[in-house]
Amino acid sequence: MVAEPDIAAVAQAIGEPARAAMLLQLMDGDAHSARALATAAGIAPSTASSHLRRLCDAGLVIAAEAGRRRLHRLAKPEVAQLVEALAVLAPPRLPPRMQPSTPAGPLLHARACYGHLAGQLGIDVATLLRKDGVVEDMAPGSTGVVRTFDHPLLAALGVTELPGPGPAVRACLDWSHETVHLAGALGTALLTALLEEAWVRRRPGGRALRVTEIGRQRFAEFGLG
Template identity: 80%
Template sequence: MPAEPDIASVAQAIGEPARAAMLLQLMDGDAHTARKLAAVAGIAPSTASSHLRRLRESGLVQVAEAGRQRLHRLAGPEVAQLVETLAALAPPRLPERLQPDPPAGPLLRARACYGHLAGQLGIDIAMALREDGVIGDLAPGETGVLHSFDHPLLVALGISELPDAGPAVRGCLDWSHRTVHLAGALGTALLTALLGAGWVRRRPGGRVLRITETGRRRLGELGLV
């Protein structure tokens, strides 16, 4: 008989605060050095190596050589989904009245979530596409189909096709608002197109996305901000 999954070992790997901070940083979908992840976690680079080794051994993080650098990223979308779901269940680390507005406020408005758009902007776009019949209703982790590219937002961003790999649409539970934003190939295409059009910009050193003046105007014209 197959053995039961060892959930406890994965939970223990995630449950250490420094490792949890590293995983949250890797939710931006990029690859990072141990030094960068150490800074995010507030620990020494020498200490970060042992934490990253534990995350690799647990199947949560993978590493690749890039010249002299070793770059770490999440092991796959299933890990990102796990981290986002845990974040939605977790209480804030500080009472709400003590949470700093920067960067908490911008993080809630728009951020990268493993290659797709999260935060209030991601939720608003998912809601608009549902209401206009482009996608169906989605529950967290549920996959769906894209019914049409004929939508003002998709047309404005030049999105007219998606890669065949993976689901076109997937619901991702947004920890900051306890509702669903859009993942899957369409979610990735939207974030890529928003960045390419200059409607949003990445803020250095984190997952926060800044809506530019151009983006605010164009999204406003579409009723999305």
């Protein structure tokens, strides 16, 4: 007899504002200390451990020792997909410092989504690569292939192959605009290259990305902003 999934257990782990804020912070794809996650959640560091233990017990977060530090990250890509899907349905309820000041705020324009580019800029890049035949149109959550690396944007960023295993391309539903941006190996390669080439920089204390002056010039060459 196969038991049905206990989705209530996962929902209960997520369904607490501090833990939800920690998961949103971990959506940047990096590993964070309990103190940093406490700051992101707006709670005292002394209470962060119990929240993180609950997230670990639910299989949503993993922790590992790094020297004298204990760092936490999302347990697997499926957790990021779940958080992004929930964000599409959820009303705004982020810690005040993470709220965009306007509808076109930094978080909505460009952000890291578990290792790939999201926000309006991520959507615009996805639209360009679909239009030019690099990837095909995909429904949210579906996977695809890279048809060609022969594209000026990929050439400018030095993206000539895909890193690691997993799907080449996955259509990730962007909660802030309710359309898709590119995840999968191609999405990872693009964000990695954008950071390495200094077209974008991480803003401190969150997932939002800042487009640099070099980035504005280079994006403009491709009709992106």
